[in-house]
Amino acid sequence: GQSLEQPSEVTAVEGAIVQINCTYQTSGFYGLSWYQQHDGGAPTFLSYNALDGLEETGRFSSFLSRSDSYGYLLLQELQMKDSASYFCAVRRTGANNLFFGTGTRLTVIP
Amino acid sequence: KAGVTQTPRYLIKTRGQQVTLSCSPISGHRSVSWYQQTPGQGLQFLFEYFSETQRNKGNFPGRFSGRQFSNSRSEMNVSTLELGDSALYLCASSAGTGPYSPLHFGNGTRLTVT
Numbered sequence: 001g002q003s004l005e006q007p008s009e010v011t012a013v014e015g016a017i018v019q020i021n022c023t024y025q026t027s028g029f030y031g032l033s034w035y036q037q038h039d040g041g042a043p044t045f046l047s048y049n050a051l052d053g054l055e056e057t058g059r060f061s062s063f064l065s066r067s068d069s070y071g072y073l074l075l076q077e078l079q080m081k082d083s084a085s086y087f088c089a090v091r092r093t094g095a096n097n098l099f100f101g102t103g104t105r106l107t108v109i110p
Numbered sequence: 111k112a113g114v115t116q117t118p119r120y121l122i123k124t125r126g127q128q129v130t131l132s133c134s135p136i137s138g139h140r141s142v143s144w145y146q147q148t149p150g151q152g153l154q155f156l157f158e159y160f161s162e163t164q165r166n167k168g169n170f171p172g173r174f175s176g177r178q179f180s181n182s183r184s185e186m187n188v189s190t191l192e193l194g195d196s197a198l199y200l201c202a203s204s205a206g207t208g209p210y211s212p213l214h215f216g217n218g219t220r221l222t223v224t
Binding site: 030031033035041042043044045048050087095096097098099100101102103 | 114141143145152153155158160165166168200202210212213214215216217218
């Protein structure tokens, strides 16, 4: 089987830094992706980690450690518009679909 | 370039009926995937099509089916609707077939079964 576990909810203050974790149990996958979804909106792609390490894209960074079966999304200088749900996802080896994590609802407060 | 378009946005059906949802991918994208999103189960994979061929299917009953046309547009059909089929159905397209091919999602079709 496979699973991608995330905290269900996270609250953080505007301007702060928040880390959203993703722990997984899955055999063989190509890499870890992150998607953002605002209420009523479509999920949008944020980042992809093919290899272990840190990938930075503006205020967002994503990290992957295959040896620890763990990844995270780091959001810096939080803004109110960052309030959304965040999903990690993997594409298993030999599969053509993305398997999504349980999702984390981030609430940014003033 | 236009994004992924799903129609209709909202749909209300009664138990036992059937429904067809439509998805137009981004121009040039040949892969189309369908997901069911519910508060309790998150994003669940339904199926994926590439060049009119279903390449993967998720763990859903046979009442859920789909197809892709030669212009890459896709439809999914749910027959004999059940209350539990109430969900947001998301379609996503991608440009490539490799592991690093981000999905581009539409805004979804909100299906309510009464």
